[in-house]
Amino acid sequence: MYSRLIYFYSLELLFRLTYIFISFVFCLSIASLNSHSLLFFEFYPFIRLGQKKFIVINVMDLFNTLWLLIIFKSLFFIFPYWLFHLYKFNSSSWYKYQLKFFKRLLLWFTSLYFIYFFLFYFFILPCVLFLLTKLNVGHNSLFEVFMEFRILSYVKWVLTFQYFISSLNLIFFIVILNFYFFFKLNSIYFIIKYCRKFFICVILFILFLLIPPDGFIQGCLVGFIFLIFEAVFLFVCYKWCYKNKF
Structure with missing residues (x-):
């Protein structure tokens, strides 16, 4: 009995993994055929600033840039599809409330994802x-500095920055879910009230080690972090007062 179940589950898992792999190969093929559109989409924020020049040291820089973009973007767009197959694979062994919870979580995660x-x-x-390129020396100086970007370095920096910000958002989302499902409202209120300054200092310390030492960026980041914590604290206070009232 158990060996037969293991056989069928293994067969289904192999089928779904093969299907995901084939879909990933199709994504790679479509991205390869539309590589110029992919490059334009990746460089669109840079083009909006009026900068239209990149430095290519050798031919392999352009080749490596294309393959880096093709692989990362294909993985990016295939990831929600992988979550969907994970949901379907577990649908035969989970309870209804677990499936409902995972389906709702999957819907929220996919929406926030895009x-x-x-x-x-x-x-x-x-x-x-814009903040990074505003350091250009003007025409009134004794000499002029022209800033141009290497295409491969730019793409690596954008991908690293994108996945770093998305990881922070994911950690923040998981922390909120844990507080919502595993902590009582009174505990959340007292934790945020007495520990939010400590959390703000720790988060700012970590971010200041990672971002460029620019005063404007650091000031905006401090204001943004304070605004997030105060908004969360205000929401918790409202929910707590509403709960105690009724």
């Missing part, structure tokens, strides 16, 4: 690039 992708490329990345 909302973040849109916000990053059209709002966050252009602002960061």
Whole structure:
């Protein structure tokens, strides 16, 4: 009995993994055929600043850039599909409430996944690039400095920055879910009330080690972190007062 179940589950798992792999290969093929559109989409935030020049040291830089973008973007778009197959694979062994919870979590995660992708490329990345490129020396100086970017270094930096920000958002989302499901509202209120300054200092210390030493960026980051914690604390206070009232 158990050996037969193991056989069928292994067969289904192999089928789903093969299906995901074939879908990934199709994504690679489509991205390879539309590599110029992929490059334009990746460089669009940089083009909005009026910068249209990149340095290519050798031919392999352009080749490595294309394959780096093709692989990473294919993995990015195939990831929600992998979560969907994970849900279908576990649907025969989980309870209904577990499936309902995972389905709702999957829906929220996928929505936030693509909302973040849109916000990053059209709002966050252009602002960061503007702050980094405003250090250019003007014409009134004794000499002029022209800033040009290497195409491979730019793509590596954008991908690293994107996945770093997405990892922070994922950690923040997991922490909120843990507080929501495993802590009582009174405990959350007292933790945020008495420990939020400590959390703010730790988060700012870690971020200041990673971001460039620019005063404007650091000031905006401090204000943004304080705003997030105060908004969460205000929401918890509202929920706690509403619960005690009724």
